[in-house]
Amino acid sequence: MPELPEVETICQALKPLLEGQSFLKIQANRPDLRYPLPVNMETVLSHKLISLISRRAKYLLLDFSHGLTLIWHLGMSGRVIIENLNALSLNSGPHDHVVFITSNNYKITFRDPRRFGFLLLYPTNQLKSLHPFKTLGPEPLGDIPLGVSVLHAALKRRTISIKNALLDQRIIAGLGNIYASEALWQARLSPRRGANTLRLKETKILLIEIQNVLRRAISAGGSTLRDYAQPNGDTGYFQYSFNVYKREHLLCNHCHFTPITRIVQSGRATYYCDKCQQ
DNA sequence: CAGTAGACTTGCCGCC
């Protein structure tokens, strides 16, 4: 599910709620997701001050004031649900694997049917040396935004298709299958082009369109295909703004003439307009 | 090292 815009939406919802608070109770309903849950998670984290909530690539990071960071990845189908404990009816389901009760009376649920998501605990000051953080590429929307020359140099070294390059988190952090296709359509670049064939001018346009599409998706609260929802239960709305993703056989929104093509690259669907995107 | 195929897992869509 969650690519950068979805994780950012969740981060922005959790931040004002949890910073300065703590967890009173952490209930794990199974021993593992993708990886075993952190050992003694409740003992180690409960009643500890949450000092900072942030996002890096598709990872949520919860920093605790005693020096540990809870690394939270949502996998493909992970979802975060925020409910007020005073609400009349609280949701629960068979895939609610971890439930956090907060000091300000909220219930935070980690729901993940496919269990590709995970929670890991690691010392905050050593995060940068932990895989995958040590090889993660730059943030497209960071305080020090990814520069064109850096992206162009990284692409120059790769012979894989530009679509696959955009999915490589070591080149650029946070893009996934939806937004890679959408950004390439906006930039009028064929997903089949070799990454190393992009000219500097094309890389510049691509980077601008990546940033635009991510910003617009964040404003829309992300994209809901099936499992994803904003933490308040609303769907995301960016799926209504897709120009190519899941639009095979529908006419291109740019030329209004060519049906959108679906191809498979490295086992993943790619959608594009064969006429507009060169 | 670079690139690709397969693995993990559950559930939906819809073929026959």
Add this chain to the structure above:
DNA sequence: GCCAGGCAAGTCTACT
């Protein structure tokens, strides 16, 4: 109506 098989927001591992 039933149900085979493909497909899905991600990323790690094993192999060439």
